[in-house]
Every structure is written in structure tokens, then in C-alpha cells.
Amino acid sequence: MIWEWPLAVYLWIAGIAGGAYFAGFMLSRLRKGRYDLLPKVAMFMGVPMVLLGSLLLVLDLGQQLRAWHLFFRVQPPRLLLLFSSPMSVGGWILLAYAIVGIAMIALWWVGSFEPEELRLSVLSGLGMLIRPLAPLVRVLSWVALVLAVLLISYTGVLLSATNQALWAGILLLPALFVASAISTGMALLVLIVATGFGRVLDILFGGEGEPIPGEVLRSMSRTSIVLGILELVVLVGFVVWLAAFSTPAAAAAVSVLLTGPMSFLFWAGVVLIGLLVPLALELTHATTGREYVLGAALVLPALVLLGGLFLRLVVLLGGQVQG
Amino acid sequence: MHPSRREFLQLSGFGLGGLLLGKAPNLEKTGKGMLYDASKCVGCRACQMACKIWNTLPSESTDAEGIYESPRHLSGDTWTMIKLAEQGDVWSFANYQCMHCAQASCVSVCPTGAAAHTGEFVLIDQHWCIGCGYCVQACPFNVPHRSESSGTARKCTFCFDRASVGDQPACADACPTGALTWGERDELLVKGKERVEVLRASGFGDAHLYGERELGGLGRLSVLTLPLEAYGLPQSPRYATGNVALQWLSGIVTAAIVAVVPFWLLQRRQAAARRREETAGGRER
Numbered sequence: 001m002i003w004e005w006p007l008a009v010y011l012w013i014a015g016i017a018g019g020a021y022f023a024g025f026m027l028s029r030l031r032k033g034r035y036d037l038l039p040k041v042a043m044f045m046g047v048p049m050v051l052l053g054s055l056l057l058v059l060d061l062g063q064q065l066r067a068w069h070l071f072f073r074v075q076p077p078r079l080l081l082l083f084s085s086p087m088s089v090g091g092w093i094l095l096a097y098a099i100v101g102i103a104m105i106a107l108w109w110v111g112s113f114e115p116e117e118l119r120l121s122v123l124s125g126l127g128m129l130i131r132p133l134a135p136l137v138r139v140l141s142w143v144a145l146v147l148a149v150l151l152i153s154y155t156g157v158l159l160s161a162t163n164q165a166l167w168a169g170i171l172l173l174p175a176l177f178v179a180s181a182i183s184t185g186m187a188l189l190v191l192i193v194a195t196g197f198g199r200v201l202d203i204l205f206g207g208e209g210e211p212i213p214g215e216v217l218r219s220m221s222r223t224s225i226v227l228g229i230l231e232l233v234v235l236v237g238f239v240v241w242l243a244a245f246s247t248p249a250a251a252a253a254v255s256v257l258l259t260g261p262m263s264f265l266f267w268a269g270v271v272l273i274g275l276l277v278p279l280a281l282e283l284t285h286a287t288t289g290r291e292y293v294l295g296a297a298l299v300l301p302a303l304v305l306l307g308g309l310f311l312r313l314v315v316l317l318g319g320q321v322q323g
Numbered sequence: 324m325h326p327s328r329r330e331f332l333q334l335s336g337f338g339l340g341g342l343l344l345g346k347a348p349n350l351e352k353t354g355k356g357m358l359y360d361a362s363k364c365v366g367c368r369a370c371q372m373a374c375k376i377w378n379t380l381p382s383e384s385t386d387a388e389g390i391y392e393s394p395r396h397l398s399g400d401t402w403t404m405i406k407l408a409e410q411g412d413v414w415s416f417a418n419y420q421c422m423h424c425a426q427a428s429c430v431s432v433c434p435t436g437a438a439a440h441t442g443e444f445v446l447i448d449q450h451w452c453i454g455c456g457y458c459v460q461a462c463p464f465n466v467p468h469r470s471e472s473s474g475t476a477r478k479c480t481f482c483f484d485r486a487s488v489g490d491q492p493a494c495a496d497a498c499p500t501g502a503l504t505w506g507e508r509d510e511l512l513v514k515g516k517e518r519v520e521v522l523r524a525s526g527f528g529d530a531h532l533y534g535e536r537e538l539g540g541l542g543r544l545s546v547l548t549l550p551l552e553a554y555g556l557p558q559s560p561r562y563a564t565g566n567v568a569l570q571w572l573s574g575i576v577t578a579a580i581v582a583v584v585p586f587w588l589l590q591r592r593q594a595a596a597r598r599r600e601e602t603a604g605g606r607e608r
Binding site: 022152 | 437460569574586594
């Protein structure tokens with residue numbers, strides 16, 4: 001087995017980072033003024049996660065000190081994004097996402113000051129310098145959306161451009177990872193705004209640090225239900241298609257998940273902990289219409305996040321077991 | 324290292340034309356090649372030893388598994404080996420090494436350009452390889468492997484250091500029965516087809532030639548006496564990045580669906596509900 005568990009952790013946290021921004025951006029665009037904190041939270045958490053993930057990628061290499069080779073010697077015909085090595089494309093996406101994310105955080109931060117206040121703040125020199133660029137953050141937020149979609153798609157494409165039957169058998173692996181990434185990203189947002197950390201970040205970006213209204217949390221949890229159902233549908237499609245309508249090699253590969261060495265992690269971790277339990281709890285909660293208690297608000301997203309990790313582990317390791 | 328002008332034009336033409344189909348570049352396999360004839364192979368493993376010696380590859384510790392193969396698989400330190408193909412009571416040896424495909428998956432997935440076509444060879448530049456393992460996952464024949472000692476992916480090079488000065492690869496040089504032949508691929512193709520005819524006429528009904536058209540033509544042609552499955556070779560080997568454009572599309576379309584279904588629809592409904600509440604509240608006041 002050449003790709004070990006650190007790569008699964010990387011696929012997981014890169015997915016969360018991109019998915020959280022995607023979810024945060026969508027909510028803040030669709031309900032203007034109510035969710036403006038979310039894309040900021042997503043970037044504030046996402047940039048370190050992307051950097052940590054890249055570090056894990058580098059550690060997994062056979063020759064770590066040569067990681068810079070990824071960004072040199074690009075051959076002319078390979079400039080076409082779609083036909084280049086997905087890993088090469090992914091390297092550029094990670095780099096661009098981190099740079100855009102850092103720029104956005106900096107611009108949001110300077111934008112939260114009045115001009116006179118800025119002079120008194122830490123890093124005031126840098127702040128004064130980049131302040132005129134603050135309106136750029138609108139453009140960057142769209143650039144970041146495109147990069148986030150590419151980032152979360154790439155985690156699936158990376159695996160599917162191989163000759164391992166579980167990964168390459170059908171076109172649904174990128175779809176599955178995208179659905180899971182947005183679901184886990186949303187869970188991260190819920191986890192942060194439901195705790196005091198969200199209020200701290202709010203103050204950092206110039207807000208009042210007021211508690212997040214229960215209505216916002218409720219609306220986010222409704223969205224999570226639909227995200228969970230979508231992910232479940234894609235997962236069922238992925239498994240059934242491989243098992244029933246694909247090649248014998250793919251059927252053997254998927255049996256590693258369903259009945260083979262990965263079956264416990266798959267059924268208990270991915271299906272039960274990651275999908276069915278959070279969905280059931282959320283649905284019960286939504287139908288009874290009770291006020292959100294903090295315990296539930298923390299446990300549910302934590303389960304979804306764990307399920308995302310189990311999914312990456314099962315797919316990454318299970319794909320390399322000879323079925 | 325750089326693609327020739329003709330290759331470049333072919334590649335760019337394909338890039339524009341096959342944008343969504345994601346077809347593999349259709350390079351013609353020419354130049355030197357190897358012909359393996361399983362009907363002449365006695366499984367002496369002279370090829371395996373000659374490869375180790377010429378390329379100064381260390382030996383591997385293996386367990387006695389009661390089977391002729393030793394070691395059982397190619398690795399970063401074993402680039403050529405003898406496999407045992409069985410079908411019922413009938414068995415055959417099979418020399419196994421890199422196929423040097425025209426459409427090489429290792430080349431297409433390599434993120435640094437370390438794996439590349441150089442004329443008739445597919446080589447992994449040991450100074451540029453970062454050991455990411457992508458070629459290991461992508462090869463349809465499971466040939467390249469990461470070496471523990473070098474940290475890079477390594478595989479058969481067709482002994483380019485010998486072949487480029489007119490010599491033949493060490494394995495072919497060492498073969499005592501003529502089962503491995505080095506030469507112009509066009510000529511080897513004719514020779515292989517003739518051999519298949521001879522074998523079929525003398526009772527080997529399953530005899531066939533592997534590698535003429537697979538993946539744009541393999542640099543290694545094989546005359547095999549048993550059906551393909553017995554050798555563990557894929558009937559139609561898959562070019563790893565063959566449908567990569569559709570895979571990207573799969574992810575992007577899913578993101579679009581998610582943007583519409585949970586977010587747009589749900590939020591619009593909730594916003595509408597809130598407006599209704601507000602107007603109702605206004606009337607009460």
C-alpha cells in the first residue's frame with residue numbers, strides 16, 4: 001500500500017476547508033446580511049487546514065525535499081488543465097487557494113477598522129498599505145468560490161485518474177467527495193458558530209460578538225439535513241453502480257467495503273455514525289421543533305465530521321486492497 | 324525530454340478536439356521494441372538476474388510460498404521477473420516487465436514530468452521524481468513501484484544506457500532460448516504474428532499476440548500460449564487519465580446541484596416564510 005492514512009486525512013481536511021467556504025459563501029449570498037460571518041469563519045479555518053493538508057501531502061512523498069518540483073517543468077501540451085496530471089493541477093489549486101484566502105482574511109481585517117483606528121492597530125503599516133485594496137474582497141470571494149469547487153472536486157479526481165477499480169470504475173467518486181466535503185464543511189461552520197469561537201471571530205472581523213440567533217442555527221441544521229440526504233443518495237449510487245453494473249474487478253473492489261476488511265469502518269463509521277445517526281437526530285429535532293440545545297449542536301456536526309474522515313479512510317485504503 | 328514537433332501538434336490537436344471525450348493522445352509506436360515468446364521460455368530467470376546485475380539492484384528477501392515466482396511481484400528493486408501462468412493443469416512462464424506503452428498512464432499522471440517518453444522508452448527521471456506514488460496507482464500493469472532505498476518510483480528502463488549505444492537490454496542479452504528478442508518493433512510484430520500462426524497450427528489453440536494495439540501499441544510484444552486471464556493481463560488496459568475531464572465535470576456538476584437544492588431552494592423558502600410572518604405581524608399591529 002503506497003498511499004497511507006495521512007493522505008486520507010489530507011483529503012478530509014482539504015474537503016472541509018473548500019466545503020465550508022462553499023457553504024458559507026452560498027448562505028451569505030442567498031440571505032444577505034444574516035450570514036456574513038460564515039465565509040470569514042470558513043477562510044479563517046480553511047487556510048490553516050489547507051496548509052496543514054499540504055504538509056501531510058509532502059510528508060507522504062518518498063523525496064520530501066523535492067516537493068518544489070511540483071511547480072516547475074510544466075510541459076507545453078500539459079498546460080491544458082483538464083489533461084494535466086490531477087496532482088499537478090491540485091498543487092496549483094492548493095497554492096492559489098491559500099494565497100487568495102490569506103489575502104481575503106487580510107482585506108476583511110483592514111476593512112473592519114475605521115481609518116483612524118487602523119493607525120493604532122498592530123501591523124498598522126501593512127494595514128494602511130493594503131487598505132485601498134479592500135473593495136477587491138468582493139471579486140476575490142468569487143475567485144475563492146471557483147477555487148473551492150475545484151479544490152473539493154480535485155480530491156476525488158486525484159483518486160479516479162488511476163487504475164484502481166474502486167476509484168476509477170465510475171464517474172461518481174468526485175461527486176461523492178464533493179457531497180461529503182460540503183456536508184462536512186457545513187458541519188464545521190455549525191460547530192464554530194454554535195460555540196463561543198464564532199463570537200470571537202466575529203469580534204476579530206469587526207462585529208459586536210453577539211450570540212448567534214437560534215433561528216440561524218436552525219436554518220443551518222435544516223440545510224445540513226438536505227446535504228446529508230444528498231450525500232447518502234450519491235453513496236448508494238456509488239456502491240450499487242460498482243457492485244451491480246460495473247466490471248467484475250470493480251465489484252470485487254466494492255466488496256472490500258461491503259463485506260471485506262473495510263466493512264466495519266464502512267457500515268459503522270461512514271453509514272451509521274457519519275450519515276444515519278446525524279440524519280435521524282436532525283430529523284427528529286426538526287419535526288419536534290424544540291429549541292436547539294448546545295449538546296446536540298456540538299455532537300451532530302462532530303459526528304458528520306468524523307463520518308467524513310471514515311469515508312476518506314475507507315475509500316483510500318479500501319481501494320488499495322486487492323479485492 | 325521535450326515532445327517532438329509532430330507529437331506536440333498531435334497533442335494540441337487532440338486537446339482542442341477531444342476536450343470532453345478526453346481521448347488519449349494517439350501516438351504511433353515505432354522504433355525499437357522487445358518481443359517475448361512464452362512458448363520458448365523455460366523460466367530459468369536469467370533475465371531476472373541479468374536485470375539485477377546490470378542495474379545494480381539489491382536482492383529481496385522472500386518467503387518460501389511453494390510457488391515458482393520469487394519474488395511474487397515487481398518492486399522498486401525488481402524490474403523484471405518470471406511469473407507463472409496457470410490454467411487448470413496447463414502452465415506457462417511469463418516474463419514480466421514494463422510494457423513501455425505509447426499511451427503511458429505513468430507519464431500522464433506524473434505531476435513533475437519525471438515520467439516521460441524518450442523516443443521508444445518510457446523513463447522515470449530519478450532526479451526529478453518526488454516519490455508521490457501516483458504512477459504506482461495509475462499503471463494498468465502494476466509495473467512502477469516506489470523503492471525504499473531511493474524514495475523514488477523505479478521500473479524497467481529497457482536498459483536505455485545499453486540500447487542507446489546499439490547494444491540490447493541485459494535481459495534479452497542473457498536469454499538462452501531466444502524467448503526475449505530486441506529489435507525494430509515493426510519487424511518484431513511480423514515475427515510475432517508468424518510465430519502465433521505456427522503455434523496455432525501445432526496445437527496451441529489459444530496462442531495470440533499481446534501488445535500490438537493496446538494503449539496505442541506496447542513497446543513490448545508478447546506471444547502468449549494461454550488465454551490472457553491466466554497471465555493476469557488486462558484485456559483492454561485503461562489509460563488512467565482517459566476520462567479525467569468527465570471526472571472533473573462530475574465534481575463540478577455535483578457542486579452546482581448542491582448549490583441549487585439545499586441552499587438556493589431552502590433559503591428561498593425560508594426567506595418567503597419570514598416575509599409572510601412579518602406582513603402578518605404588521606397587520607396585527
